[in-house]
Amino acid sequence: MNEKKTLEVILLFPIAPGGAGILQFIYPRLPIACGVLALTTALLYLNWIDQLISLDPLTGLNNRKQMKHFYQSWTKGRSDTSTIYLLMIDANKFKTINDTYGHVEGDRALRNIAEALRLGCRDLAKRANISRYGGDEFSVMFEASGREECEKLKEAIKEKLALINKETEVPFELTVCIGISSSSGNLTLKQLICDADEDMYEEKKNAGGR
Numbered sequence: 001m002n003e004k005k006t007l008e009v010i011l012l013f014p015i016a017p018g019g020a021g022i023l024q025f026i027y028p029r030l031p032i033a034c035g036v037l038a039l040t041t042a043l044l045y046l047n048w049i050d051q052l053i054s055l056d057p058l059t060g061l062n063n064r065k066q067m068k069h070f071y072q073s074w075t076k077g078r079s080d081t082s083t084i085y086l087l088m089i090d091a092n093k094f095k096t097i098n099d100t101y102g103h104v105e106g107d108r109a110l111r112n113i114a115e116a117l118r119l120g121c122r123d124l125a126k127r128a129n130i131s132r133y134g135g136d137e138f139s140v141m142f143e144a145s146g147r148e149e150c151e152k153l154k155e156a157i158k159e160k161l162a163l164i165n166k167e168t169e170v171p172f173e174l175t176v177c178i179g180i181s182s183s184s185g186n187l188t189l190k191q192l193i194c195d196a197d198e199d200m201y202e203e204k205k206n207a208g209g210r
Helices: 002-026 032-054 064-077 094-101 103-121 147-168 189-207
Strands: 084-091 129-134 137-143 176-183
Touching: 064 129, 064 137, 064 189, 084 103, 084 147, 084 189, 094 103, 103 129, 103 137, 103 147, 147 176, 176 189
Parallel strands: none
Antiparallel strands: 084 137, 084 176, 129 137
16 A cells, blocks of 8 residues: 555656646746646655654554554444454564574564565455564454465465575574454454454464464
8 A cells, every 4th residue: 555655656756747847838927837846746755754654664564553544444444244354473482583693683584574474465355454563563454254364374474484584594493473363343453453462372372482
């Protein structure tokens, strides 16, 4: 969503002044070109500000604010039969990575997880909100046909992460645990997150991760 909006604004920047230049030639007494140039510059600036307050600077993913907005928008516009699913993703033994290899490698681990989420969600039928929830926690929220689709996404994310780790030759083991919850519009976002966290910590406990 944010990438599409940015691309649209960037494409508008050379096109709009070009068209304004033609009109300026036809109507030389009107300050058309200056007005359009000022407007497109303002749009670029506002889009930049929106990126600053909406995106996580390290991973380029949405931040928690956008996750909340996504759920609120879905709740208002949902149909009676739609169900939204939330995946909460947490890196295993992330503190050990930071303590052993330093924060630079810790940041690389977080970027690898973010890329695995992007690649894993690429083939979803409906748009997903992928966010960095905070620290080493991430979230994916999307409409799905059922839990089976979420389980497939879980495995896809883990497979993509393993492949990315191999390609980037990270010097540490990097895995994630993923919890799932769902809502038909009857839960608050806080309840939805708590349910996914509970499921995720159960998986983490069984996997021996911390």
